[in-house]
Amino acid sequence: MSIALFQPIDIVLIIIAFWLTLGLLSPFSHRSVGPVTRWVMPASALASGALLAAGLFALAQPPETAILPLGLPGLPFHLRLDPLSAFFLVLEGGSSFGISLYSAGYFQQMKPRQLGILSLEYHLFLASMALIFLADDAYLFMVAWELMALSSYFLVTTDHEVGEIRAAGYLYLLIAHIGALGILLCFGVLHGTHGDYTFDSMRAATQTPFWATVAFLLALFGFGAKAGMLPLHVWLPEAHPAAPSPVSALMSGIMLKTAIYGLLRVTFDLLHIQIWWWGALTLGLGLLSALFGVLFAAVQTDMKRLLAYSSIENIGIILVGVGLTILFHAYDMGLLAALALAATLYHALNHAFFKGLLFLGTGSVLHATGERNLGRLGGLIHRMPWVAVLSLVGVLAMAGLPPLNGFVSEWLMLQAFLLTPSVPHAYLNMMVPIAAGALVLASATAAYVLVKFYGIVFLGQPREPRLEHAHDAGWWERAGLAWLALGCILLGLFPVFVIIALDNVTQSLVAQGLAASASAHGWFFLTPVSPARASYSPVFFLGVVLLVVVLTFLAVRRFYHGRLRRDAPWDCGFPAQNARMQDTAEGFGQPIRQIFEPAFKMTRQLPSAFDEHPHYAVSVADRFWYALYAPIARLAERISGLIGLIQHGRIHLYLLYSFGTLLLLLFFVR
Amino acid sequence: MTHTTGILFQLAQSVGVVLLAPLWLGWVNQWRAWLQNGTGPGVLQPYRTMGKLFAKDAVLAHNASPLFRATPYILFGCMWLAAAIVPILATDLPFAPAADVIALVGVFALARVFMALAAMDVGTAFGSLGARREMLVAFLAEPALLMVFFNASLISHSTSLTTIVGVLAHRQFAIYPGMAFSGVAFVMVLLAENARIPVDNPATHLELTMIHEAMILEYSARHLALIEWASALKLLTYTAIGIALFLPWGIAPAGDWGALPLSLALLALKLCVLGAALAGLETLSAKVRIFRAPEFLGTAFLLGVLGMLNYFLIGA
Numbered sequence A: 001m002s003i004a005l006f007q008p009i010d011i012v013l014i015i016i017a018f019w020l021t022l023g024l025l026s027p028f029s030h031r032s033v034g035p036v037t038r039w040v041m042p043a044s045a046l047a048s049g050a051l052l053a054a055g056l057f058a059l060a061q062p063p064e065t066a067i068l069p070l071g072l073p074g075l076p077f078h079l080r081l082d083p084l085s086a087f088f089l090v091l092e093g094g095s096s097f098g099i100s101l102y103s104a105g106y107f108q109q110m111k112p113r114q115l116g117i118l119s120l121e122y123h124l125f126l127a128s129m130a131l132i133f134l135a136d137d138a139y140l141f142m143v144a145w146e147l148m149a150l151s152s153y154f155l156v157t158t159d160h161e162v163g164e165i166r167a168a169g170y171l172y173l174l175i176a177h178i179g180a181l182g183i184l185l186c187f188g189v190l191h192g193t194h195g196d197y198t199f200d201s202m203r204a205a206t207q208t209p210f211w212a213t214v215a216f217l218l219a220l221f222g223f224g225a226k227a228g229m230l231p232l233h234v235w236l237p238e239a240h241p242a243a244p245s246p247v248s249a250l251m252s253g254i255m256l257k258t259a260i261y262g263l264l265r266v267t268f269d270l271l272h273i274q275i276w277w278w279g280a281l282t283l284g285l286g287l288l289s290a291l292f293g294v295l296f297a298a299v300q301t302d303m304k305r306l307l308a309y310s311s312i313e314n315i316g317i318i319l320v321g322v323g324l325t326i327l328f329h330a331y332d333m334g335l336l337a338a339l340a341l342a343a344t345l346y347h348a349l350n351h352a353f354f355k356g357l358l359f360l361g362t363g364s365v366l367h368a369t370g371e372r373n374l375g376r377l378g379g380l381i382h383r384m385p386w387v388a389v390l391s392l393v394g395v396l397a398m399a400g401l402p403p404l405n406g407f408v409s410e411w412l413m414l415q416a417f418l419l420t421p422s423v424p425h426a427y428l429n430m431m432v433p434i435a436a437g438a439l440v441l442a443s444a445t446a447a448y449v450l451v452k453f454y455g456i457v458f459l460g461q462p463r464e465p466r467l468e469h470a471h472d473a474g475w476w477e478r479a480g481l482a483w484l485a486l487g488c489i490l491l492g493l494f495p496v497f498v499i500i501a502l503d504n505v506t507q508s509l510v511a512q513g514l515a516a517s518a519s520a521h522g523w524f525f526l527t528p529v530s531p532a533r534a535s536y537s538p539v540f541f542l543g544v545v546l547l548v549v550v551l552t553f554l555a556v557r558r559f560y561h562g563r564l565r566r567d568a569p570w571d572c573g574f575p576a577q578n579a580r581m582q583d584t585a586e587g588f589g590q591p592i593r594q595i596f597e598p599a600f601k602m603t604r605q606l607p608s609a610f611d612e613h614p615h616y617a618v619s620v621a622d623r624f625w626y627a628l629y630a631p632i633a634r635l636a637e638r639i640s641g642l643i644g645l646i647q648h649g650r651i652h653l654y655l656l657y658s659f660g661t662l663l664l665l666l667f668f669v670r
Numbered sequence B: 001m002t003h004t005t006g007i008l009f010q011l012a013q014s015v016g017v018v019l020l021a022p023l024w025l026g027w028v029n030q031w032r033a034w035l036q037n038g039t040g041p042g043v044l045q046p047y048r049t050m051g052k053l054f055a056k057d058a059v060l061a062h063n064a065s066p067l068f069r070a071t072p073y074i075l076f077g078c079m080w081l082a083a084a085i086v087p088i089l090a091t092d093l094p095f096a097p098a099a100d101v102i103a104l105v106g107v108f109a110l111a112r113v114f115m116a117l118a119a120m121d122v123g124t125a126f127g128s129l130g131a132r133r134e135m136l137v138a139f140l141a142e143p144a145l146l147m148v149f150f151n152a153s154l155i156s157h158s159t160s161l162t163t164i165v166g167v168l169a170h171r172q173f174a175i176y177p178g179m180a181f182s183g184v185a186f187v188m189v190l191l192a193e194n195a196r197i198p199v200d201n202p203a204t205h206l207e208l209t210m211i212h213e214a215m216i217l218e219y220s221a222r223h224l225a226l227i228e229w230a231s232a233l234k235l236l237t238y239t240a241i242g243i244a245l246f247l248p249w250g251i252a253p254a255g256d257w258g259a260l261p262l263s264l265a266l267l268a269l270k271l272c273v274l275g276a277a278l279a280g281l282e283t284l285s286a287k288v289r290i291f292r293a294p295e296f297l298g299t300a301f302l303l304g305v306l307g308m309l310n311y312f313l314i315g316a
Helices: A008-028 A034-059 A083-109 A112-134 A138-159 A163-191 A199-204 A209-227 A236-242 A245-270 A276-298 A303-330 A334-369 A385-398 A405-418 A426-458 A465-469 A475-493 A495-510 A538-559 A585-595 A623-644 A651-669 B003-035 B045-055 B066-085 B101-121 B125-156 B161-170 B177-193 B221-246 B257-284 B290-314
Strands: A064-072 A075-081 A564-567 A600-605 A617-622 B058-061
Touching (some): A008 A075, A008 A112, A034 A495, A075 A083, A075 A199, A083 A245, A083 A334, A083 A475, A083 A495, A138 A163, A138 A236, A163 A199, A163 A245, A209 A245, A209 A276, A236 A245, A236 A303, A245 A303, A245 A334, A245 A495, A276 A303, A276 A585, A303 A405, A334 A385, A334 A426, A334 A475, A405 A426, A405 B125, A426 A585, A426 B101, A475 A538, A538 B066, A585 A617, A585 B125, A600 A623, B003 B045, B003 B257, B045 B221, B058 B066, B066 B221, B101 B161, B101 B221, B125 B290, B177 B221, B177 B290
16 A cells, blocks of 8 residues: 555655755855754754654555665665564654754754754754664665764764863764674674675574574674663763754654664564573663663753763663563563563653653753753743743653653553563562562652752742843744653553554564553553553543642632732741752752762762861762773773884884785795 | 442542541541640641631742642642542442552652642742652652552552452451561551651651651642642552552452441541551651661662562462
8 A cells, every 4th residue: 555656665765865955955055044944944844744654654554675776886775664663763753853843943043054064964864863764784774873873973063162072972983883883793693604784684594592692792782882771871971961952852862762773673573582681681781771870860960961861761761671572572472572562662752752852941941041050040930931831741751750651651661570470480580570679769760850850940049140031942942842742741641542553563573462452441541461450541540630620729719719929938937048048959969879879989079167168069970981981991092002112103114014014924825 | 330320439439538538637646646645636627727728818939830839739639539549448449440559659759749849949948958858758669669569469460459459358357478568668658658757757847857848838828728638638548558458358349339338337447546556656756867768768668579579489
């Protein structure tokens, strides 16, 4: 079946070509920003909308393939659009629609020349991610993967005049390439010695358990580096805050998910077997990432760094889901694997929406106040009501609160955890529910982090006088934020439709769907396994709470009164209070620093009781950096130092080296 | 039984619980007064306080936002929903499929996050202090609470509260060994989540130690009344969950309307005894420092885990 003339895959290719054209045209508008903000970005948003529609359509279709006669001679690009690709295209389209709309407003104050280049990189980035989801051979996959890494590197270093941003970009590029090396080797192992580098021939090949394990571990390493999995996460909190906010939203919302896509593709599509301990390993690393991310998020003082650490947490939760899926699938428990996979994909989709929303919200705050430091914000709900209300939706969704979307995916994941007692492995049985406890700890701490984030930025009194002049976001920005907020609400209220849409994906990866059992009670009640086992109805939930709220409000007015008087805050009668007496970001993170002290490397400067000018400072550093990265960096420097010994800069010595090498080679080749 | 009578019963339960929650709080306070050699204001005191508060004019800080005004109503709505889905008298609740135990934890979390945000809204020193402490206690208590619920779910193969209670009540006057550990853990979580001693003291207004009271300092009149009412409702709902999980005997099974009078009498008895016990517990223990709270809740979590390990070791 086709939409009029075109197959969905053709439409996706047209969208990619359209994005590339938009990107290539943008640098020509170097006199004014108008063409890019007024035409290119809205057109790009339309293309995202089309991608969303094409993806939704393709979700219900059997896989399609195409061959593009591009690339090297005799090595064309193979493309394939199956339900898994379609799902990730939906994620990309849905999230980038809002982000591009927002960009149309956000970039209006940029220098025209800089914006033209940025728009080129932005659209290359979008197109390369869509290509990754379509790639059906290792060659195109790696080309698109590198294109994504490079375009995002240039986006991160948009403000390359700042030294820290250049350093962040370098770290990002380095780890991206170490990861890419892992992926390349993984494809090498999968390819073995036979056939070509198409995914089709990899699917056809069978691996011994040993080589399958090698391939899986390489994939986990390579994709984990891109996803920000522990201990390969160090680039993430540096690179995300460095980029302009819409780019952070794209990177966190969509780019991290390309790694999840790759991991799922290799594990469930290209490999034939799964071994249970792969799942346990992924689950463990996921839990570590989740806990690490959320604890570090709690002690941050920069809005965007806080969100970046929270991305590590969410990627951790997604990896926990991947681990559970592998575990269940390795034991041939189809329905449970489908449940865990659905929860994983659902969370990936949710994260794209709420994290995108919050990154864009910080962008608006940054534009309105010029401030990213939580300690200098406050009270913005009065000055920026639109951004405040829409961000509240994102905050509640990310804190995993019903009836929004973050809750649904965490709920599904906990249901999957509760079904592990049927795993035929006594030790795992005991460990897995405790892992569920750790997951709950991570998501409950996320609520702490978000109360801190929202409370300090938007509530309370302005901590700086100039915040009084902050202005609300423009209409384009509001439209982008509103779209993502709407996504959070709809994905939260109608989970059954999402599960039904995911049916084909789980069918194709773990040969089992959830649609039949999940919708057994109609769209109103979500019943993932059976109604007696568990059910949840967000619409009902919201309905009852709203009804009670309205009835209570009316009853209070009817039986009593609505009289109201405004006065100064009471605060236990303390007379001399000012805005600086509110909790700072450091203060709000203090309990976490104290309770989880061993997790942080802290340097504190405490004033004594007799200081004339007391000064308090605390800085929190990542132990991984000192324990893992710094030794590797030192080792690399020492090795390069050794190589430096033979480097003199004298031509006759170099000729001698060449001569010696030649002799040595002759000795062996002879 | 028709569907209509079920819904009528559901409405009766939720309205009844909402109306009686302050009475039970009064009962607990009265017992505490007696145990501490006081006379006590009588069990009806919470109603009198709320009546007075509703009649007063509300005073709002100059910079209070709409979020601040909406929070008491949202809090009340969340607690109403929680009270409606816990099987208190009978396991036959038409509203119950809307939310299982995990969603129930979610309702409490939603209410708590709004409360903490409202506390930070005016921007006073005590408000943000209270919000921070409340969220601290909450993120430590939530895993422990879910361990308790997971243990019950593992035994009953369900996270739906009505099914759990149905399975647990089936065993006459005996309790699953793992549930004994969970019971202790649950009591500890109940104390922490409802701002009772030893984590918080509902009777204190000593600035440096308060948690819940610090958050509601800026509220007055009808807003304060609704918050107090919601707190009473939360305490009663938590106790009802405890009764449903650990003392479920006598609850009316689905469709058995003849069992209701007995169920009601037993419930009243259980609540009377538990209220006195709660007051006794509070009288006997002292409030701990805020940074001892993680140890307290860590113990609760470990007890919950032990209960669950019990399930895996002996299968019950």
